[in-house]
Amino acid sequence: ERGRLARLLHTPAVTLDGQKIELLANIELPEDAPAAVAAGAVGVGLFRSEFLFMNRKGDLPGEDEQYEAYRRAVDGMQGLPVTIRTIDVGADKPLDETERDEAHLNPALGLRAIRWSLADPAMFLTQLRAILRAAAHGKVNLLVPMLAHVSEIRQTLSLLDFARAELDNRGTTYGPVQLGAMIEIPAAALTLRTFLKYFDFLSIGTNDLIQYTLAIDRDDESVAHLYDPLHPAVLQLVANTIAECNAQGKGVSVCGEMAGDTQMTRLLLGLGLRSFSMHPAQVLAVKQEVLRADTSRLRAWASDVLAAEEPVKLLG
Numbered sequence: 001e002r003g004r005l006a007r008l009l010h011t012p013a014v015t016l017d018g019q020k021i022e023l024l025a026n027i028e029l030p031e032d033a034p035a036a037v038a039a040g041a042v043g044v045g046l047f048r049s050e051f052l053f054m055n056r057k058g059d060l061p062g063e064d065e066q067y068e069a070y071r072r073a074v075d076g077m078q079g080l081p082v083t084i085r086t087i088d089v090g091a092d093k094p095l096d097e098t099e100r101d102e103a104h105l106n107p108a109l110g111l112r113a114i115r116w117s118l119a120d121p122a123m124f125l126t127q128l129r130a131i132l133r134a135a136a137h138g139k140v141n142l143l144v145p146m147l148a149h150v151s152e153i154r155q156t157l158s159l160l161d162f163a164r165a166e167l168d169n170r171g172t173t174y175g176p177v178q179l180g181a182m183i184e185i186p187a188a189a190l191t192l193r194t195f196l197k198y199f200d201f202l203s204i205g206t207n208d209l210i211q212y213t214l215a216i217d218r219d220d221e222s223v224a225h226l227y228d229p230l231h232p233a234v235l236q237l238v239a240n241t242i243a244e245c246n247a248q249g250k251g252v253s254v255c256g257e258m259a260g261d262t263q264m265t266r267l268l269l270g271l272g273l274r275s276f277s278m279h280p281a282q283v284l285a286v287k288q289e290v291l292r293a294d295t296s297r298l299r300a301w302a303s304d305v306l307a308a309e310e311p312v313k314l315l316g
């Protein structure tokens with residue numbers, strides 16, 4: 001199977017009805033970039049920058065160290081675009097495993113991701129400057145996790161302006177970035193108009209979107225059987241986000257596990273998704289599904305799946 005898939009490496013990801021599909025990679029460290037290229041990904045759709053910050057015993061990387069790391073990822077992708085997500089750590093993703101804070105009763109609902117960044121503007125500005133500097137070396141998109149409130153969006157945008165002004169004052173070179181938001185809290189998926197007003201593109205984080213929509217801790221084995229990507233409520237939020245972006249000509253991708261699940265490929269295509277970001281190991285298997293798909297026929301079926309009362313069996 002691996003060998004057969006490998007032959008698809010240089011085959012463009014185009015459906016039977018001629019739709020071009022963008023298959024991107026999720027990476028955790030700059031050193032993962034070559035594997036993403038080798039897997040046939042046409043860019044990085046999610047660079048989880050928090051991995052640069054983890055397990056360092058509180059010694060956070062400074063601007064230069066971050067800049068070098070982001071630049072290595074950009075260089076490693078050989079001219080392909082790289083979407084760098086700002087740090088997503090906090091209560092449920094501790095910087096240090098030894099520092100898991102038992103005081104947070106609901107860590108997934110606590111100070112994490114953009115909330116954590118906005119609580120420490122100096123730290124956040126350091127990261128924003130490093131990303132802007134890396135953008136001088138290739139096509140870089142900046143992606144912000146866990147937004148729910150317009151006030152968070154505005155604070156983020158003004159800190160980004162401030163970071164640019166700091167670089168201007170220092171005479172430091174930086175490049176342009178496209179700005180994106182993760183849609184991974186139901187509140188965000190239900191206020192798309194606001195997000196589409198402020199952002200160039202959206203990326204759907206289904207791992208958290210499922211967790212928050214269904215009130216299922218994504219790390220809790222005892223409720224894992226209820227963590228259902230096919231729950232009609234989840235699908236509706238995903239479908240709406242895709243449809244709104246498509247209607248407004250804004251880029252939209254899915255970067256949660258759903259994007260790399262070959263059983264979900266046809267459904268996501270039927271819902272109008274044209275950009276998928278996944279673990280590099282999944283790219284060719286998803287491409288195989290894309291090559292066999294006819295989106296003109298999947299559309300009506302996807303609407304039926306959406307309208308179903310209970311999760312539909314996808315195989316067959």
Ligand code: PEP
Binds near residue numbers: 046088184206257
């Ligand atoms: C997600 O929530 O789907 C996502 C891609 O982000 P993470 O898994 O890093 O929380």
Ligand code: MG
Binds near residue numbers: 207
């Ligand atoms: Mg997430």
